[in-house]
Amino acid sequence: MKFIQQQPLQQLNTFGIATTAANYVKVTSLSDVQTIVTDRYWLSEGIKVIGGGSNILLTQPLDGLLVHNQLKGINVVAEDEQFVYLKAAAGEQWHDVVMYAVANNWGGIENLSLIPGCVGASPMQNIGAYGIEIKDVFHALEAIAIGSGEMITFSQQDCQFAYRESVFKRALKGQYVIVSVTYQLRKQPIFNTSYGAIEQELARAGITNLTVKAISDAVIRIRTSKLPNPSAIGNAGSFFKNPTISASSFAQLQATYPEIVGYHLPQGDVKLAAGWLIEKAGFKGWRSGDVGCHSKQALVLVNYGNASGSDVWALATNIIDKVQAMFGVSLEPEVNIW
Numbered sequence: 001m002k003f004i005q006q007q008p009l010q011q012l013n014t015f016g017i018a019t020t021a022a023n024y025v026k027v028t029s030l031s032d033v034q035t036i037v038t039d040r041y042w043l044s045e046g047i048k049v050i051g052g053g054s055n056i057l058l059t060q061p062l063d064g065l066l067v068h069n070q071l072k073g074i075n076v077v078a079e080d081e082q083f084v085y086l087k088a089a090a091g092e093q094w095h096d097v098v099m100y101a102v103a104n105n106w107g108g109i110e111n112l113s114l115i116p117g118c119v120g121a122s123p124m125q126n127i128g129a130y131g132i133e134i135k136d137v138f139h140a141l142e143a144i145a146i147g148s149g150e151m152i153t154f155s156q157q158d159c160q161f162a163y164r165e166s167v168f169k170r171a172l173k174g175q176y177v178i179v180s181v182t183y184q185l186r187k188q189p190i191f192n193t194s195y196g197a198i199e200q201e202l203a204r205a206g207i208t209n210l211t212v213k214a215i216s217d218a219v220i221r222i223r224t225s226k227l228p229n230p231s232a233i234g235n236a237g238s239f240f241k242n243p244t245i246s247a248s249s250f251a252q253l254q255a256t257y258p259e260i261v262g263y264h265l266p267q268g269d270v271k272l273a274a275g276w277l278i279e280k281a282g283f284k285g286w287r288s289g290d291v292g293c294h295s296k297q298a299l300v301l302v303n304y305g306n307a308s309g310s311d312v313w314a315l316a317t318n319i320i321d322k323v324q325a326m327f328g329v330s331l332e333p334e335v336n337i338w
């Protein structure tokens with residue numbers, strides 16, 4: 001393994017924030033991971049893991065050791081009449097796994113096409129889009145404990161998945177390196193086209209015969225037209241989670257803002273569209289220097305070039321404060337702040 005000091009990180013995070021890691025190493029095998037996470041020196045310095053860097057905001061130079069997960073491999077590990085169990089190593093690109101499933105006509109993750117980042121991070125925040133979340137197809141994951149080097153298998157229940165949440169962002173934060181994830185995919189796909197603009201896009205393209213590939217292609221076209229491409233404008237996708245409030249608080253807000261956007265959840269609460277709140281608070285398209293709020297997607301904060309992580313975080317806290325003051329609603333970052 002090659003340990004590098006003062007590794008530049010601008011190319012390793014989709015926000016394009018220029019900072020450094022005091023120490024950096026790429027890991028390509030399970031034994032690399034085990035060697036590092038049981039090393040007393042690195043344990044005392046602190047270990048952080050990175051995949052595609054598409055869900056982090058770097059607000060300062062990183063101390064300790066940054067471990068770049070490059071474990072590779074995609075394999076079918078089991079199958080039965082209904083399902084295929086597809087195991088992917090943590091360093092595989094998530095979209096490559098989706099394309100693997102699409103090529104084989106296995107259903108379940110086509111709605112999650114084109115989400116940036118790696119397999120290892122997919123369960124971290126239970127990635128989701130267009131009505132599907134990882135938890136819907138999750139079978140198990142393997143992770144190596146930082147400290148003991150022990151390999152543990154986590155079931156769906158162990159992961160405690162919730163909206164953009166898992167046990168790895170909460171109780172077990174910073175305690176494991178995820179090394180593989182196994183997804184349960186359907187041989188006879190069940191399609192979910194009800195969310196977002198998928199149906200309109202399929203109709204626009206004249207698709208009447210639904211296939212895994214047709215849906216994946218539609219999602220790719222929608223995402224490409226709607227979301228800023230990080231290689232052109234630095235960003236980490238949605239910066240904030242959509243907040244949930246009680247039905248009575250929602251009714252109060254509706255009295256003042258009849259056009260407020262909210263989805264009634266089965267439990268009775270209401271999930272608000274954070275983008276709507278941010279736009280209403282006046283930030284959509286806002287820009288100061290190289291930091292801004294995207295002109296088409298208020299939920300996406302952007303780095304137009306040389307913004308620092310603290311510039312972006314200053315805008316984020318400004319938005320949080322203004323939304324709190326206007327609506328009494330707390331916005332929580334979806335992005336991991338480092």
Ligand SMILES: Cc1cc2nc3c(=O)[nH]c(=O)nc-3n(C[C@H](O)[C@H](O)[C@H](O)COP(=O)(O)OP(=O)(O)OC[C@H]3O[C@@H](n4cnc5c(N)ncnc54)[C@H](O)[C@@H]3O)c2cc1C
Nearest residue numbers: 051052053054055116117118120121127128129178236237
């Ligand atoms: C344009 C754009 C669109 C996006 N759209 C969506 C979307 O539709 N839905 C969605 O859910 N997300 C979306 N995201 C966010 C992001 O793509 C996902 O969160 C993705 O899973 C992050 O993967 P990553 O490898 O880049 O993680 P990183 O940014 O590298 O890491 C994210 C977190 O996971 C931890 N981590 C990463 N790998 C491991 C590992 N192997 N073991 C332990 N911890 C690990 C890191 O320490 C960090 O805390 C979008 C981002 C962008 C830039």
